[in-house]
Amino acid sequence: xxxxxxxxxxxxxxxxxxxxxxxxxxxxxxxxxxxxxxxxxxxxxxxxxxxxxxxxxxxxxxxxxxxxxxxxxxxxxxxxxxxxxxxxxxxxxxxxxxxxxxxxxxxxxxxxxxxxxxxxxxxxxxxxxxxxxxxxxxxxxxxxxxxxxxxxxxxxxxxxxxxxxxxxxxxxxxxxxxxxxxxxxxxxxxxxxxxxxxxxxxxxxxxxxxxxxxxxxxxxxxxxxxxxxxxxxxxxxxxxxxxxxxxxxxxxxxxxxxxxxxxxxxxxxxxxxxxxxxxxxxxxxxxxxxxxxxxxxxxxxxxxxxxxxxxxxxxxxxxxxxxxxxxxxxxxxxxxxxxxxxxxxxxxxxxxxxxxxxxxxxxxxxxxxxxxxxxxxxxxxxxxxxxxxxxxxxxxxxxxxxxxxxxxxxxxxxxxxxxxxxxxxxxxxxxxxxxxxxxxxxxxxxxxxxxxxxxxxxxxxxxxxxxxxxxxxxxxxxxxxxxxxxxxxxxxxxxxxxxxxxxxxxxxxxxxxxxxxxxxxxxxxxxxxxxxxxxxxxxxxxxxxxxxxxxxxxxxxxxxxxxxxxxxxxxxxxxxxxxxxxxxxxxxxxxxxxxxxxxxxxxxxxxxxxxxxxxxxxxxxxxxxxxxxxxxxxxxxxxxxxxxxxxxxxxxxxxxxxxxxxxxxxxxxxxxxxxxxxxxxxxxxxxxxxxxxxxxxxxxxxxxxxxxxxxxxxxxxxxxxxxxxxxxx
Numbered sequence: 001x002x003x004x005x006x007x008x009x010x011x012x013x014x015x016x017x018x019x020x021x022x023x024x025x026x027x028x029x030x031x032x033x034x035x036x037x038x039x040x041x042x043x044x045x046x047x048x049x050x051x052x053x054x055x056x057x058x059x060x061x062x063x064x065x066x067x068x069x070x071x072x073x074x075x076x077x078x079x080x081x082x083x084x085x086x087x088x089x090x091x092x093x094x095x096x097x098x099x100x101x102x103x104x105x106x107x108x109x110x111x112x113x114x115x116x117x118x119x120x121x122x123x124x125x126x127x128x129x130x131x132x133x134x135x136x137x138x139x140x141x142x143x144x145x146x147x148x149x150x151x152x153x154x155x156x157x158x159x160x161x162x163x164x165x166x167x168x169x170x171x172x173x174x175x176x177x178x179x180x181x182x183x184x185x186x187x188x189x190x191x192x193x194x195x196x197x198x199x200x201x202x203x204x205x206x207x208x209x210x211x212x213x214x215x216x217x218x219x220x221x222x223x224x225x226x227x228x229x230x231x232x233x234x235x236x237x238x239x240x241x242x243x244x245x246x247x248x249x250x251x252x253x254x255x256x257x258x259x260x261x262x263x264x265x266x267x268x269x270x271x272x273x274x275x276x277x278x279x280x281x282x283x284x285x286x287x288x289x290x291x292x293x294x295x296x297x298x299x300x301x302x303x304x305x306x307x308x309x310x311x312x313x314x315x316x317x318x319x320x321x322x323x324x325x326x327x328x329x330x331x332x333x334x335x336x337x338x339x340x341x342x343x344x345x346x347x348x349x350x351x352x353x354x355x356x357x358x359x360x361x362x363x364x365x366x367x368x369x370x371x372x373x374x375x376x377x378x379x380x381x382x383x384x385x386x387x388x389x390x391x392x393x394x395x396x397x398x399x400x401x402x403x404x405x406x407x408x409x410x411x412x413x414x415x416x417x418x419x420x421x422x423x424x425x426x427x428x429x430x431x432x433x434x435x436x437x438x439x440x441x442x443x444x445x446x447x448x449x450x451x452x453x454x455x456x457x458x459x460x461x462x463x464x465x466x467x468x469x470x471x472x473x474x475x476x477x478x479x480x481x482x483x484x485x486x487x488x489x490x491x492x493x494x495x496x497x498x499x500x501x502x503x504x505x506x507x508x509x510x511x512x513x514x515x516x517x518x519x520x521x522x523x524x525x526x527x528x529x530x531x532x533x534x535x536x537x538x539x540x541x542x543x544x545x546x547x548x549x550x551x552x553x554x555x556x557x558x559x560x561x562x563x564x565x566x567x568x569x570x571x572x573x574x575x576x577x578x579x580x581x582x583x584x585x586x587x588x589x590x591x592x593x594x595x596x597x598x599x600x601x602x603x604x605x606x607x608x609x610x611x612x613x614x615x616x617x618x619x620x621x622x623x624x625x626x627x628x629x630x631x632x633x634x635x636x637x638x639x640x641x642x643x644x645x646x647x648x649x650x651x652x653x654x655x656x657x658x659x660x661x662x663x664x665x666x667x668x669x670x671x672x673x674x675x676x677x678x679x680x681x682x683x684x685x686x687x688x689x690x691x692x693x694x695x696x697x698x699x700x701x702x703x704x705x706x707x708x709x710x711x712x713x714x715x716x717x718x719x720x721x722x723x724x725x726x727x728x729x
Contacts, residue, residue: 001115002041006033006059007048013077016107017046030059037066043118044111049078050100060093073114077102116250142171145189151181179614182641187270194247194268201225201243201269201277210240213260216282222252223274225281229262238262243269243277272643328379331372332387336414338369340407343651345431345472347414349384351377351424363606363652364472381418381425388416396420402506403429415506432508439509441485444478445654447693453658454600458486463597464560466547468572468581474604474654475569479543480509482567486541487513502543503530519545527552535559544568550586557587560595574690575599575659576679579669593669599659601690605703605711606649612641613648613701622705629691629714632699637706653702655694655712659687 002023005014017024025042027033036042045063049056056076063072075096076089086097095117096110143157152160152175160174167174172190175181184200191198210226211219219225223245229238240262244252247266256264269277335358339347344360356377358370372380385392388401403414413432418425446454457465465482467475483500490498497513505519505527515537519530527544528551534542535555546569547553560566572581578599582592613636617623623633638648659665659682668678683689694708 001043001111004033004036004042004045005048006045009048009050011048013046013048013102013107016102016104019104020108020111022111030062033059034062034066037063037072041070042072043070044073044075044114046075046077046098049076049080056094057088057092060089064093071118073118075110075114113250113254116253117248140193142186142189142193145192146175146181146185149185149189149192151185151189156180183270183272187268187273191268196247196266196268199227199241199243199267199269201227201267201273202280204243204277206277206281210260211281214256216278218255219278219282220275222249222255223271223278224249224252224256225269225274225277226256226260227267239265241265241267243267243274245269245271245274272641276643328376328383331376332380332383335370336405336412337407339431340410340412340433347427347429347431349380349427351421351426353423356380356424363647363649364604365606365647377424381427384416384427384429385418388414390416390418395425400506413508415508439477439480439484439511441481444474444481446656447688447696450656450658450688450693453660454482454598455485455489457598457658457660458482458565459489460565460597462560462563462565464557464566464568464595465597466568466570466578466599468570468575468578468599468601469603470571470573472604473602475602476508476545478600478602478654479567479569480511483511483514483541483543486565498540499538500541500543501534501537501539502545503527503534504543504545528555531555531559535564539564541565541567546570547582547585553582553585553587554591557591557595560597561591566595573601574675574679575601575657575687576675576682577601578659579678580675583672589670589672593661593666596661596669598661600656601659602654602656603690603694603711604652604654605694605697605707607651607653608636608638608701608704609641609644609648609650610701611643612639613637614639615701618705626695626705626709626714630695630699632695635698635705636701637704653697655690655697655708657687657690657693660685 003017003025005011005017005024005026006028007013007026008028014024014026025036027036033045037045047056047059056078060074060076063074073096074094075098076094077098077100079100080086089097096113098106098110143152143161146152147154147157156175160171160178160180163169163174164171172181172186175186176183188198204225204227206225207228210229214224214226225243227241227243229240240256240260242253242256242264244266245268246252247268253264253266256262335347339360342360342362344362345364346361346366348357348359348361348366350357350359352374355371355374357368358372359366359368361367382392384403385399385401387405388403390399390401398420399418401416403416405412405414410433415430415432417428417430419428420426441451441455444451457463467478469475483502486498487500490496500514502511502514502516503519504516505521507516507518510516517530517534519525519527527546527548531542531544531552532555542556542559542564544552544556544566547556556566556568570578570581572578576599578596578601579592582596583589615634616637617633618635638644640646640648644650659678661669662685664685665678665681668681679689690712691708691714694703694712695705697703698705698708
């Protein structure tokens with residue numbers, strides 16, 4: 001490195017710098033300093049403040065004024081340690097400090113840092129000045145690079161620059177916000193601009209050995225991911241390719257070099273790409289380690305095949321003992337932790353002939369995430385049964401249990417169910433995250449109109465409100481949010497606390513200020529018996545988990561007639577269909593008409609990722625198919641990006657319809673009319689149907705059209721028989 005040493009005395013620094021292989025030029029004053037910097041480029045200027053006539057601050061400022069294209073690193077050799085002095089020096093342009101009695105090792109370390117920083121800073125320095133020392137370091141504008149790559153056209157660039165002049169935002173942010181360029185496009189152009197190699201980090205393979213040397217927390221903190229070691233053609237020592245969101249982070253580079261004992265070759269990667277790749281790489285590394293651990297302990301675990309269904313008492317005790325061993329505990333804990341991190345709603349453990357598979361249900365979709373050796377299956381099931389307080393000796397009959405755990409300091413409840421299959425017991429765990437669910441009616445997803453209508457129903461002193469929909473459509477969540485709303489409305493209105501009691505199977509979420517009770521079918525405590533007992537507790541509001549039979553339905557409806565507000569769920573496809581379902585159960589029409597206040601039908605649909613959704617116009621036959629419900633022609637579809645892990649969807653949204661039972665509908669119920677007649681009456685009364693609400697969400701980009709048609713569908717009587725079959729999600 002070429003070093004300019006500014007000193008007014010005889011200094012040993014010159015010899016030390018030369019010994020380290022540097023080309024040293026000594027100057028004694030500011031005049032010589034200016035002449036040398038004007039004539040040549042020095043990456044490092046080292047100023048010995050002892051004996052200098054010129055002010056150190058003046059020298060630092062002069063150096064900064066003279067540099068244009070390449071960055072000059074300034075180190076001050078000074079014994080002054082006062083914070084105010086050092087702060088003034090840094091503000092004037094100094095980069096670092098050395099004590100007068102400096103060792104050769106300290107000088108060498110500072111030179112390495114200076115060399116790396118000058119290399120990066122020189123590439124990042126803007127060059128608006130026309131006096132260029134070297135065209136190598138000329139930084140081409142980002143917009144020009146994007147145009148040359150064909151990512152945007154000149155007109156788009158002019159529009160983005162005009163917006164930048166108006167808002168002051170960065171050009172890259174403007175291009176991404178308007179979907180004119182993706183984050184990866186911007187990052188690739190920045191790599192060309194900074195002369196740093198670009199990599200699409202999600203397409204790169206990672207070395208598990210390297211990952212084991214760099215802790216997950218370190219990778220996440222510094223936004224770095226080690227990729228692979230390569231041989232440098234000009235040097236015998238290998239280079240380590242490292243994806244970085246900020247290749248100028250000297251602290252991160254030095255840390256990796258120290259940990260891995262390899263020279264680092266930084267590659268520029270997008271910030272979101274780095275985050276997603278770190279999660280993916282370290283999750284894969286954990287899975288690989290678990291798989292190795294399972295194989296290593298396979299000989300220590302009971303062999304599990306069809307004969308395991310007839311094991312003896314001695315083998316059961318051995319299974320318990322082995323199920324508590326560390327590999328099993330670590331494996332089960334990692335499954336639970338991973339499921340909570342990925343916001344899964346259910347965990348499935350499915351035995352197969354030669355292995356067993358772990359699957360997560362995320363946003364309504366069931367996805368396989370891990371496969372483990374068959375030899376480890378029995379111990380895993382035993383561990384889960386012990387945790388959920390099931391009978392581990394019973395393998396022929398289905399069982400239900402519950403696990404309460406803390407995952408990353410969050411209280412998690414798991415409803416566990418086992419089912420004997422041909423290859424062993426299948427386990428499904430429903431995850432109930434008490435900390436992550438606010439159970440607020442404002443977060444249920446209703447439109448403003450439906451929210452106001454539903455709140456009006458909840459303020460009634462008596463009557464029965466039903467929430468309908470298939471399994472997994474969010475009915476219980478809506479009812480819990482409704483109970484919280486009733487409780488809060490009573491307190492804010494000054495009417496005092498209301499006595500709210502629930503009858504559930506099982507209790508899914510614990511609600512403060514609400515008495516919750518669970519049925520126990522095995523002990524003979526059915527919904528009907530529990531409901532009779534609740535009505536003797538002087539309730540104001542009663543929640544019945546589900547109306548399953550005529551006895552429970554009749555008690556609930558008669559309770560609604562005797563001054564109680566009753567909420568419950570019912571399995572049917574639409575709000576109007578609840579009438580036919582209740583008639584099928586065996587309720588008399590007069591009882592339904594007298595007690596029923598309203599019916600809410602709902603569905604859950606996958607929400608489009610806002611970062612990557614794209615607008616499109618569906619095919620003509622699809623537009624004709626939905627033309628009687630909406631005039632919209634522009635919809636959105638998923639594409640996939642790093643934010644949504646390539647799925648195109650992120651979370652779920654709900655679609656509702658609310659049928660108010662007015663005098664006209666009560667008359668129709670007494671006449672036992674069909675569902676389509678009730679539906680038409682509800683629409684005439686102002687009901688927004690499921691398909692109307694769903695298509696509005698599709699047109700606004702909240703969900704895709706295919707997803708809405710798949711989850712909701714068109715009413716049968718409204719669907720043209722000749723309509724072509726639609727592609728669904």
